[in-house]
Amino acid sequence: MSDEQGRDLSALAGVASAVGALAPPVTIATSLMLYFGWARTAEQARFMGVDVSLFGYSTQDYVLRSIRTLYIPLLVVAAAVLCWLAVHHRVLKVLETRRRGLRVAGRALFATGLAALAAVVVVATVQRAFLPLVVPLVLAVGTVVAAYGAWLTRVTGDAKAPAPPWHNALRKLMVGSMITLALFWELSLYAGVTGRGYADELAATVHTLPRATAYSGESLGIEAPNVVEERLDTGRHRTTGLRLLVRSGGRVFLLHDRWNPVNGRVVVLPDNETVRWQFSR
Incomplete structure (x- = not known):
């Protein structure tokens, strides 16, 4: 194989890797936008006294209807993920030289995440009308913080017998499921607020x-x-x-x-x- 063919194959491999890296986030973002568009339109229709099925909207219609109000939250989430990746990259660099300090930080993050989860559950149980949009958001963030703290504690701790594969798989499944459910809960609540807001806005601007x-x-x-x-x-x-x-x-x-x-x-x-x-x- 010539050098030129090797460079071409390397370029194609780079493109394939980039596409593979972008596909999951794009798929998740599209799914969230579709769900949000449907939920927002359904709440607006319900507030207007009709059922959303009457409109006969397509998948594309729901996605387009979600862009106006959802792209800012998605940008905020993307920015937060990028910041976390930068911090994680820094943690990996100093993992060997500052193992003890990172272990303490991991335990602190784990405790903070668990405390946030417990606090929001107690608040939501005692005072159900208290900032409903905050509850699923804290659940998602608290789960992420606790999971990352637990991971940081494990990698900086003393060498022990590795956990069985099913244990790691189950942990990842539970963490991912909790974060996903919390995000969809947040989207559902946010869609309800924006849907009612659009109905009120429509009443004020019907003359236009x-x-x-x-x-x-x-x-x-x-x-x-x-x-x-x-x-x-x-x-x-x-x-x-x-x-x-x-x-x-x-x-x-x-x-x-x-x-x-x-x-x-x-x-x-x-x-x-x-x-x-x-x-x-």
């Missing part, structure tokens, strides 16, 4: 949605505040007082003027040729 005027051969029979239907001289019906919310899943979703989450109504009409639409500002 496009005006929708429907022309149909038959009466649409819409019974909603501020919606007016009149019969034209041509025999067709014109319905006004509607605002376009979204067009999805073969349906047109509309709100009426001065809609609000308390007593407002969401109008759902089939998206076909029986109704001709006119939109304006």
